[in-house]
Amino acid sequence: MDQSRQQYWKTNKIYMFVLLSLWAVVSYGCGIVFVEELNAFHLAGFPLGFWFAQQGSIFIFVLIILAYFLLMDRLDKKHDVHE
Amino acid sequence: MSLQMWTYLIVGVTFALYIGIAWAARVKDTKGFYVAGGGVPPLANGMATAADWMSAASFISMAGMISFMGYSGSIYLMGWTGGYVLLALLLAPYLRKFGKFTVPDFVGDRYYSTAARLVALVCAIFISLTYVAGQMRGVGIVFSRFLEVDVNTGVIIGMILVFLYAAIGGMKGITWTQVAQYCVLVTAFIIPVVAISAKLTGHYIPQLGFGGTITHGPDAGTYLLETLNKIGTDLGFAQYTTAFSGPGAKTMIDVFAITLCLMVGTAGLPHVIIRFYTVPTVRAARLSAFYALFFIALLYTTAPALGAFARYTMVNALHLVSYDAVPSWFGNWEKTGLLAWVDKNDDGIITYHEGAVFKGKPMFSEDQGKHGQRLVHNEITDNSNELYIDNDIMVLATPEIAQLSPWVIALVAAGALAAALSTASGLLLVIASSISHDLYYRIINRQASEKKRLLVGRIMIGIGVLVAGYFGINPPGFVAQVVALAFGLASASFFPIIVLGIFWKRATKEGAISGMISGIGFTIVYIVQTKFMGMAPWLMGISPEGIGSVGMVINFAVTILVSCMTAAPPASVQDMVENVRIPRGAGSAVDH
Incomplete structure (x- = not known):
């Protein structure tokens, strides 16, 4: 049981690490630090960096939370800690 | 039917709806009063969180600010949405499992210390009071603009309404009214933007129209954003989509720094965190964080599109146009003081350019100029700009500029009121629960009966409404400044110690208290120095709005350092931390 809990917590931390990295990359990376480089590319009328800063990052934030919900739902059941 | 009649009708119907909902959801016990009995479905909690979060400022001012700031406006868009990722991944599930009533509850129990509870309590009350004053002012302003009643009367009407439904329904009443308020505010925000997007770019989805081409007029066939960049260059502004120059x-x-501070501050705001105590399970907490951001994103991805549409429409309709030929809405909004024109070169033609027309907000005299424009007696600047445009007009005047029916304009008024009222009620509940639960019950009178605690909670809502109303009627000059302080404090105080409390068993009470005090202390000193004492932002040019992110780092560092030097937390606390990491059992976790 204890080992299963430890494994559960470890997997949870991996999910968090991956998803938070994505969170940082789309907002602080694409939207701020590399915005000028990305603005050289275009998505329809949007310079790409600008699109990430004002639209794309928000869409991806929503998807990140959805992904975490789905992953944890499966993980909870696998380790029998769901309600 | 006239606009005035429509506005009274729609605002009246929505107000009756809010009171009706609160009455149907009235509560009899403290669990219902503080956390809606812990039984709110995730979808409803998502909507309630979205309404709670999106304030009068999000609804009325944000699109306008972005329209003037261009790329720099992204700080609000990313900052006020990205915090939900932190909430969903780092805080909400664990705080729900912990399952008490308030944020100071968690801080006090996890750090086994009344002192920590008190520091958290003071922060929670200060943050919420700062915020709620602005909402009451927002209610008053909407009343005065759309219903032509005095601002102060508007504030008082708002106070009575919020008091009624928050005191009767507690968290349960607030939650269900917020669900209704979300529906009203998002519909009111999106309808005019869809109309203006279709008119300007031919796209019914504003998020696509934002990147689309202009369909008619002198700029037909070019991308909207490209045109805005050109306008920016021509009129001396920064290019709309260009960053940092x-x-x-x-x-x-x-x-x-500002984006980080707003994100972390969002995740640390007590009225947002407290919403995740109201759902039945840990799974529901994760799911409602998803719904919440989804519902927020509907407005937050529409707002920058509106900012761009409004910027183009406004410049096109007014720049180099003779005052005698401006559209009729100009006069309407000139009356409210959101637009003003100073004919500096005396040619009767409006010239728009970078720079302030005059110093400060317009102070109108009774006189009219020779073209019938309202005259101001501000000190006029010597640049060539002749047009004053207030941020707020971008949302408030859009339906009129897009020539939509009066009922849509009335709906916008109801939407702005919904945004202000829903946020105000959530904040008042935090103030009431902090004092009646954390201070009165947990610290002063541990033997208080359920009935007595409920009564104290209701009285505190009353006192909170009065204080908020007082600041709404007599706004202290520093309201705008203290909002920066609210976010700075939330990120420098709560976020680091809650995260460490969950993810690091070794975090001790000495660590948390010294961490909070040094984080908050640094943030306050920096904001006071730069905002009130006129010092230049001395730390890498970071403006006071963003300094909370440095405060947060300091809090993390001090908490970790001091924790390592002090004795480990007692076994019972370590067990508690172990326990909040496991979802099972959240349903029964609420105890007193």
């Missing part, structure tokens, strides 16, 4: 643009480090 041009007049008024923020530096990269500043954009970074």
Whole structure:
């Protein structure tokens, strides 16, 4: 049981690490630090960096939370800690 | 039917709806009063969180600010949405499992210390009071603009309404009214933007129209954003989509710091965190964080599109146009003081350019100029700009500029009121629960009966409403400044110690208290120095709005350092931390 809990917590931390990295990359990376480089590319009328800063990052934030919900739902059941 | 009648009708119907909902959801026990009995479905909690979060400022001012700031406006868009990722991944599930009533509850129990509870309590009350004053003012302003009643009367009407439904229904009543308020505010925000997007770009989805081409007029066939960049260059502004350069643009480090501070501050705001105590399970907490951001994103991805549409429409309709030929809405909004024109070169033609027309907000005299314009007696600046445009007009005047029916304009008024009222009620509940639960019950009178605690909670809502109303009627000059302080404090105080409390068993009470005090202390000193004492932002040019992110780092560092030097937390606390990491058992976790 204890080992299963430890494994559960470890997997949870991996999910968090991956998803938070994505969170940082789309907002602080694409939207701020590399915005000028990305603005050289275009998505329809949007310079790409600008699109990430004002639209794309928000869409991806929503998807990140959805992904975490789905992953944890499966993980909870696998380790029998769901309600 | 006239606009006035429509506005009274729609605002009246929505108000009756809010009171009706609160009455149907009235509560009899403290669990219902503080956390809606812990039984709110995730979808409803998502909507309630979205309404709670999106304030009068999000609804009325944000699109306008973005329209003037261009790229720099992204700090609000990313900052006020990205915090939900932190909430969903780092805080909400664990705080729900912990399952008490308030944020100071968690801090006090996890750090086994009344002192920590008190520090958290003071922060929670200060943050919420700062915020709620602005909401009451927002209610008053909407009343005065759309219903032509005095601002102060508007504030009083708002106070009575919020008191009624918050005191009767507690968290349960607030939650269900917020669900209704979300529906009203998002519909009211999106309808005019869809109309203006279709008119300007031919796209019914504003998020696509934002990147689309202009369909008619002199700029037909070019991309909207490209045209805005050209307008920016022509009129001396920064290019709309270009980052970090041009007049008024923020530096990269500043954009970074402000975005981080707003994100972390969002995740640390007590009225947002408390919403996750109201759902039945840990799974529901994760799911409602998803719904919440989804519902927020509907407005937050529409707002920058509106900002761009409004900027183009406004410049096109007014720049180099003779005052005698301006559209009729100009006169309407000139009356409210959101637009003003100073004919500096005396040619009767409006010239728009970068720079302030005059110093400060317009102070109108009774006289009219020779073209019938309202005259101001502000000190006029010597640049060539003749047009004053207030941020707020971008949302408030859009339906009129897009020539929509009066009922849509009335709906916008109801939407702005819904945004202000829903946020105000959530904040008042935090104030009431902090004092009646954390201070009165947990610290002063541990033997208080359920009935007595409920009564104290209701009285505190009353007192909270009065204080908020007082500041709404007599706004202290520093309201705008203290909002920066609210976010700075939330990120420098709660976020680091809650995260460490969950993810690091070794975090001790000495660590948390010294961490909070040094984080908050640094943030307050920096904001006071730069905002009130006129010092230049001395730390890498980071503006006071972003300094909370440095405060947060300090809090993390001090908490970790001091924790390592002090004795480990007692076994019972370590067990508690172990326990909040496991979802099972959240349903029964609420105890007193």
